[in-house]
Amino acid sequence: MRILxxxxxxxxxxxxxxxDLTDGTIPLAAFxxxxxxCMEETPNHAIVIRVVEGDTIESLFALYPDPAQNFLERLEQxxxxxxxxxxxxxxxxxxxxxxxxxxxxxxxxxxxxx
Numbered sequence: 582m583r584i585l586x587x588x589x590x591x592x593x594x595x596x597x598x599x600x601d602l603t604d605g606t607i608p609l610a611a612f613x614x615x616x617x618x619c620m621e622e623t624p625n626h627a628i629v630i631r632v633v634e635g636d637t638i639e640s641l642f643a644l645y646p647d648p649a650q651n652f653l654e655r656l657e658q659x660x661x662x663x664x665x666x667x668x669x670x671x672x673x674x675x676x677x678x679x680x681x682x683x684x685x686x687x688x689x690x691x692x693x694x695x
C-alpha cells in the first residue's frame with residue numbers, strides 16, 4: 582500500500598511540475614512588450630555602377646563624391662550594402678551599389694496610436 586501511495590504522490594508532483602513548466606503559472610503575455618511598427622521614410626540612397634578594370638573603393642568614392650559623409654561612414658555603408666566585397670577585389674564588369682547620402686532613420690509608432 583505504501584508503494585501505491587508513494588507512486589501516486591510522485592505522479593502528482595511530476596504532473597504538476599510538467600504542467601507548470603509547459604503552461605506556466607504566469608501568462609507569457611506578461612513577458613512580451615507591445616510591438617512597434619517601424620517604417621523607413623525613404624529607402625537608402627545607393628546607385629548601381631559597373632566597375633571597370635583598375636577601379637578601387639577610393640577611386641569610386643572620388644568619382645561619386647558625397648560631402649555629407651566622411652570616408653569611414655561611407656565605407657561602412659558600402660560594406661553593409663555589398664558584404665560580399667569585404668574579402669574580394671572588384672571584378673571588371675561587375676555591378677555594385679555605391680552609397681550616396683545618409684540612410685534615413687526609421688519612424689517607429691506604438692500600436693496604441695493606431
